Amino acid sequence: MLEHWKDYFSPCPEDILYEDSQVVAFKDTSPQAARHYLVVPKVKIKGVEELSRAHIALLDHMIQVGHRILNTTSLLPHQYRMGFHIKPFRSIPYLHMHCLLLPFRNTWQRIRFSESLPFGGFISAIRVLGKIQR
Numbered sequence: 476m477l478e479h480w481k482d483y484f485s486p487c488p489e490d491i492l493y494e495d496s497q498v499v500a501f502k503d504t505s506p507q508a509a510r511h512y513l514v515v516p517k518v519k520i521k522g523v524e525e526l527s528r529a530h531i532a533l534l535d536h537m538i539q540v541g542h543r544i545l546n547t548t549s550l551l552p553h554q555y556r557m558g559f560h561i562k563p564f565r566s567i568p569y570l571h572m573h574c575l576l577l578p579f580r581n582t583w584q585r586i587r588f589s590e591s592l593p594f595g596g597f598i599s600a601i602r603v604l605g606k607i608q609r
């Protein structure tokens with residue numbers, strides 16, 4: 476069954492922006508930036524630490540969907556962010572890629588989605604892809 480994601484996320488039908496056989500993308504119910512979407516795989520994966528070479532195509536597809544829903548062709552790299560929470564911040568035990576159009580709503584959100592924290596927190600999707608391709 477590819478419906479496990481519905482045990483963890485329950486977007487309103489009108490908040491679903493994209494769906495295909497592999498992924499679903501929808502608006503985050505508590506947006507933390509100007510626009511805030513989640514891209515979720517239909518195959519259950521608990522988090523980034525479970526990703527391996529077997530998931531390269533899936534992650535690449537998630538990133539492409541993220542670019543599409545954020546419409547990044549009209550954006551500069553510093554205007555958006557795509558990636559994953561890692562410990563200690565991950566809240567939901569089901570892989571979900573955050574897609575954020577900046578600015579953030581407040582400083583705390585900017586910290587939560589920063590890649591430069593000493594204790595982890597957030598990792599960009601492209602960095603995860605680079606790691607599993609090695």
Ligand SMILES: [Zn+2]
Nearest residue numbers: 560565566573
């Ligand atoms: Zn998260």
